[in-house]
Amino acid sequence: MTAIAEGTVRPVAAEHVSRAAGESRPIRYLVGAVCVAVSTVMLAPIVLGFLASIKPAADARQSPPTYLPHALSLENYFKVFEFQAGLWTYLSNSLLVAALTIVICLALAVPAGYGLARFKIPFKEVWFIILLAPLMIPYQALLTPLYLTFSKAGLANSHLGLAMVHTILQLPFSIYMMRNAFESIPRELEEAAKVDGSSSWQTLRSIFLPLAVPGIVTVGLFAFIASWNEFLSALIFMNKETSFTVPIMLVSVRAGRLGSVDWGALQAGVIIAILPCVLIYLLLQKYYVAGFLNGAVK
Amino acid sequence: MRMPSLWQAALAVAMSAVAVVPGTAFAETLSIWARASSSNAAQHMIDLWNSSHDDKIELTTIPDNQMVTKLATSVQAGDVPDLISFDLIFMPDFMKAGFLTDLTATLSADPNQAKVAKAFRDLATYDGKLYGTGFTPDVSILLYNKGLFKQAGLDPDKPPKTIGELQQYATQIKEKVPGAYGYYFSGSCGGCNIFTQAPMMWGSGATLLPTSGDAPAMEGPGVKEVLTMLKDMWKAGVIPESAEADTGANFQATFETGTIGMQGSGGFAIASLKANHPEIDFGIAPLPGINEGQASSFVGGDVIAIPTGAKHADLATQFIQWQLTDEAQLEGLAKNLILPSRSDLADNKYFQEEPRYITTAQAVGIGQTPYAFHFNDMVNADQSPWLTMIQTAVFDGDVDGAIQAARDAMHAIAAE
Numbered sequence: 001m002t003a004i005a006e007g008t009v010r011p012v013a014a015e016h017v018s019r020a021a022g023e024s025r026p027i028r029y030l031v032g033a034v035c036v037a038v039s040t041v042m043l044a045p046i047v048l049g050f051l052a053s054i055k056p057a058a059d060a061r062q063s064p065p066t067y068l069p070h071a072l073s074l075e076n077y078f079k080v081f082e083f084q085a086g087l088w089t090y091l092s093n094s095l096l097v098a099a100l101t102i103v104i105c106l107a108l109a110v111p112a113g114y115g116l117a118r119f120k121i122p123f124k125e126v127w128f129i130i131l132l133a134p135l136m137i138p139y140q141a142l143l144t145p146l147y148l149t150f151s152k153a154g155l156a157n158s159h160l161g162l163a164m165v166h167t168i169l170q171l172p173f174s175i176y177m178m179r180n181a182f183e184s185i186p187r188e189l190e191e192a193a194k195v196d197g198s199s200s201w202q203t204l205r206s207i208f209l210p211l212a213v214p215g216i217v218t219v220g221l222f223a224f225i226a227s228w229n230e231f232l233s234a235l236i237f238m239n240k241e242t243s244f245t246v247p248i249m250l251v252s253v254r255a256g257r258l259g260s261v262d263w264g265a266l267q268a269g270v271i272i273a274i275l276p277c278v279l280i281y282l283l284l285q286k287y288y289v290a291g292f293l294n295g296a297v298k
Numbered sequence: 299m300r301m302p303s304l305w306q307a308a309l310a311v312a313m314s315a316v317a318v319v320p321g322t323a324f325a326e327t328l329s330i331w332a333r334a335s336s337s338n339a340a341q342h343m344i345d346l347w348n349s350s351h352d353d354k355i356e357l358t359t360i361p362d363n364q365m366v367t368k369l370a371t372s373v374q375a376g377d378v379p380d381l382i383s384f385d386l387i388f389m390p391d392f393m394k395a396g397f398l399t400d401l402t403a404t405l406s407a408d409p410n411q412a413k414v415a416k417a418f419r420d421l422a423t424y425d426g427k428l429y430g431t432g433f434t435p436d437v438s439i440l441l442y443n444k445g446l447f448k449q450a451g452l453d454p455d456k457p458p459k460t461i462g463e464l465q466q467y468a469t470q471i472k473e474k475v476p477g478a479y480g481y482y483f484s485g486s487c488g489g490c491n492i493f494t495q496a497p498m499m500w501g502s503g504a505t506l507l508p509t510s511g512d513a514p515a516m517e518g519p520g521v522k523e524v525l526t527m528l529k530d531m532w533k534a535g536v537i538p539e540s541a542e543a544d545t546g547a548n549f550q551a552t553f554e555t556g557t558i559g560m561q562g563s564g565g566f567a568i569a570s571l572k573a574n575h576p577e578i579d580f581g582i583a584p585l586p587g588i589n590e591g592q593a594s595s596f597v598g599g600d601v602i603a604i605p606t607g608a609k610h611a612d613l614a615t616q617f618i619q620w621q622l623t624d625e626a627q628l629e630g631l632a633k634n635l636i637l638p639s640r641s642d643l644a645d646n647k648y649f650q651e652e653p654r655y656i657t658t659a660q661a662v663g664i665g666q667t668p669y670a671f672h673f674n675d676m677v678n679a680d681q682s683p684w685l686t687m688i689q690t691a692v693f694d695g696d697v698d699g700a701i702q703a704a705r706d707a708m709h710a711i712a713a714e
Binding site for chain 2: 057058061062063064084143144147148151152156157235236239240241244248251252253255256257258259260261263
């Protein structure tokens with residue numbers, strides 16, 4: 001009843017709210033409470049991390065820790081900025097590798113997904129399973145042989161080489177995503193294009209790619225996040241301080257003797273490292289959700 | 299009109315580059331890898347070298363736990379740095395695996411090598427050959443809070459000389475000072491405890507880690523006594539409860555709260571406490587044994603060595619010899635309040651204002667380091683026999699069962 005009463009003022013909004021969060025007020029409150037609780041759980045680590053990062057280093061190391069800073073200080077951020085080769089070196093390396101990973105990943109996954117979704121290939125499902133099979137092998141087991149091979153090919157200690165490794169790790173998921181994205185596009189569009197005389201490359205470029213943008217963005221986003229956060233192969237494949245990526249700096253910057261942790265520097269590093277991920281996610285989130293729904297309902 | 303000026307600028311740059319080349323034509327750049335926790339000390343030494351040599355050295359920091367993996371894969375691929383600085387405890391495994399270059403000829407002819415702390419000379423020897431030497435040492439000591447000693451009615455200038463006294467003092471602090479604890483150790487950190495509890499055992503006469511499947515392990519006086527002492531203190535609430543779950547992350551932070559009476563720690567704690575917690579009045583003492591005069595310590599820190607296949611091995615050897623000279627030891631390390639690896643320089647001009655450094659530096663001379671293969675499996679790993687023994691004995695209270703289980707597990711590892 002209340003909803004209807006309010007509805008006289010702003011009918012559309014009230015109707016929308018009542019549909020979105022339940023019919024009656026108690027349910028709405030319950031849903032609201034659950035949302036607040038979930039958001040609190042998800043946000044707490046980030047907020048606490050941020051609060052710890054702006055404490056003076058000595059305060060951040062306190063045990064048991066305090067929740068709120070007693071004094072504000074940027075010394076943890078300065079430590080991260082000035083650590084060894086300097087933050088910009090690590091950031092630019094990470095961005096370069098992530099960008100290369102996205103490019104190579106899309107260059108391979110888009111045609112592969114298109115082929116698997118739209119062409120008649122003998123034993124198609126077998127090929128598909130073979131392409132997905134690497135997901136089942138823990139990648140740590142692949143690193144040493146990969147490193148030895150790359151080293152002989154002159155690709156060790158190069159950002160292109162590292163981006164190739166990240167692509168290898170990311171490719172099965174990307175192909176899977178792209179196949180779903182292409183399969184969710186109605187066949188009628190493809191047939192209409194064919195009738196108008198377009199070749200399969202033209203169809204891909206002019207019909208499929210614009211429609212598959214959400215899937216492409218999702219694949220790119222995942223490739224970015226995977227590459228940005230990847231630690232072990234970045235450490236094994238790179239041999240110079242000036243070639244290292246952000247995750248390696250993060251592990252080194254917090255290190256004290258015998259495993260003791262510089263919590264302030266660690267949290268400052270974490271906050272800096274998540275910024276690009278959050279930024280890109282916020283910019284692309286509408287595509288990202290759409291990409292995941294591709295092929296969900298056929 | 300813009301083009302000519304651009305060309306002129308380019309030409310000027312090119313000419314200046316040509317002008318520089320003759321001076322730097324023969325200068326090389328060496329690469330060194332150092333583990334993260336000692337990279338600060340290594341950087342001081344490298345800066346000093348770079349300021350006085352044409353050939354430069356470039357430091358790359360490797361996260362502590364990844365050094366073994368990183369070096370192993372690099373040696374296999376033949377893509378190694380010219381120098382490497384790592385935890386000396388891994389020396390036996392690396393020498394045995396053939397990862398390091400034989401430096402016997404150079405080092406045995408160098409008069410400074412004989413003055414390097416014995417622990418480093420022992421650990422860097424395999425089959426009668428020398429593969430490295432001391433670089434940036436550290437050593438375990440007993441850290442105690444003088445303020446809490448005073449509040450508990452103890453003499454702040456008389457740290458415990460035996461483990462019996464240690465237990466007595468710790469209990470007294472817990473009883474007399476509200477909110478304070480007598481003792482602290484990181485209960486889930488194998489490395490921390492081999493560093494700080496093991497010297498109390500071997501100082502008393504124990505043999506801890508076996509070198510083969512039938513060599514003595516966890517034998518002799520000290521093992522049972524130290525574990526019993528820790529167990530009793532834990533049971534009596536003298537050790538804070540947070541000790542049980544500490545994986546080493548709070549190894550330094552807990553003492554810095556000012557509520558801990560005593561803790562086994564390392565020389566590195568002095569600089570850190572002075573910088574971050576000037577309000578804490580702390581003392582440094584050797585780690586005690588069962589009887590007076592059995593003090594000992596664990597010599598840790600980094601060795602320096604040349605990996606097999608290094609491109610600039612000759613220059614790297616020069617650096618290793620240079621860093622043992624008086625100049626490098628004093629101006630590179632002691633001046634920056636880092637312990638010198640040469641025992642004869644423990645009492646130096648830079649440590650005069652801070653006698654706690656001299657106590658620590660002298661501990662390097664009397665300390666030991668266990669010579670063991672598979673050290674990681676025996677001690678550092680999350681479920682190593684060494685750590686399991688401490689946890690079972692102290693937190694579960696089964697001292698004898700814990701020692702026997704550790705002995706069996708260590709023998710199995712040593713026999714591999």
